[in-house]
Amino acid sequence: MKKVSFAEFGGPDVLRLLDAEEPHAGPGQIRVAVRAAGVNPVDWRVREGQILAAHPLELPAGVGLDAAGVVDEVGEGVEGVAAGDRVFGEGSSTYAEFAVLSAWALMPEGLTFEEAAGYPSVVETALRIIREVGVRSGQTLLVSGASGGVGSAVLQIARERGITVIGTAGAANQDYLRSLGALATTYGDGWAERVRRLGRVDAALDLAGSGVIRELVELTGDPHKVVSIADLGAPEFGARFSGVAGSVPDALTEAVDLISRGRLHIPVEKTYPLRDAAAAHIDSQAGHTRGRRVLVV
Incomplete structure (x- = not known):
């Protein structure tokens, strides 16, 4: 089978599309014929060797956590799913023609x-950081870098829970944020004052890692009400860096419910063939995404 792999930490150029042995489902796992794999910032952070404490690995290593595909192997002890089922979920080395998943759900109609x-990692992350930042119905959540995949999920989940959201993004994505129910403003010079004019901020999330933690702490008045998934230096300001996943099966269950009820939709901004994984990483690292980037197998 074809698989994207890297033998050394570094930039996108270390990624290679190689022939590899097919993986097989172990106990409690399934294998899928991958049809598409989500591109997440954690993928290129792993490729660069940034977060080895949370994602230890041995080189050479595969890439990717999220996939959607067709089940073709079911491991020992697995129930409720069979060969031929269409599923989406999380596993390892999903930038490949076949991948093993450790958490999955049947795809909504x-x-x-x-x-x-x-959806998988994005929804798990969104649910986790909303929980960690402690924002409640009737309060206002500020989301810095709100137009990407996680931001899109946060805005819709927060809206569903009665939370007002102020989102920052580039000028081209202002209408997109508003379509998801957010109060929108641009980042750049004077952004904190523009946020103040939109209302009080009870909690804040940093999704872009653009050096805004100090301002988020000032806007909330409490570093414990600020969580980042993108700035490893957040703890220097008393804020939290969130990088350890919670329950992916629970997140997938909630995702299926929200999607099925028409309460959650994350658009795909761009797709890439498997051979263009490096280009997908370059685009992901550049930011300014509206929704998701996906590799198509």
Whole structure:
């Protein structure tokens, strides 16, 4: 089978599309014929060797956590899923023609493989950081860098829970944020004052890692009400860096419910063939995404 792999830490150029042995489902796992794989910032952080404490690995290593595809192997002890089922979920080395998943759910009706591949890690992250930041119904949440995959999920989940959201993004994505129910403003010079004019901030999330933690702490008045998934230096300001996943099966269950009820939709901004994984990483690292980037197998 074909698989994207890297033998040394570094930039996108270390990624190679190689022939590899097919993986097989162990106990409690399934294997899928991958149809699409989500591209997440954690993928290129792992490739660069940034977060080895949370994601230890041995080189050479595969890439990717999220996938959607068709079940073709079911491991020992697995129930409720069979060969031929269309599923989406999380595993390892998903930038490949076959991948083993450790958490999965049946795809909701009407969802394409490309769309489904964009949900697993994004929804788990969104649910986790909303919980960690402690924001409640009736309060206001500020989301810095709100137009990407996680931001898109946060905005919709928060709206569903009665939380007002102020989102920052580039000028081109202001209408997109508003379509998801957020109060929108641009980042750049004077952004904190523009946020103040939109209202009080009870809690804040940093999704872009653009050096805004100090201002987020000032806006909330409490570093314990600030969580980042992108700035490893957040603890220097008393804020929290969140990098350890919670329950992916629970997140997938909630995702299926929200998607099925029409309360959650994350668009796919761009798709890439497997051979263009490096280009997908370059685009992901550049930011300014509206929704998700996905590899198509």
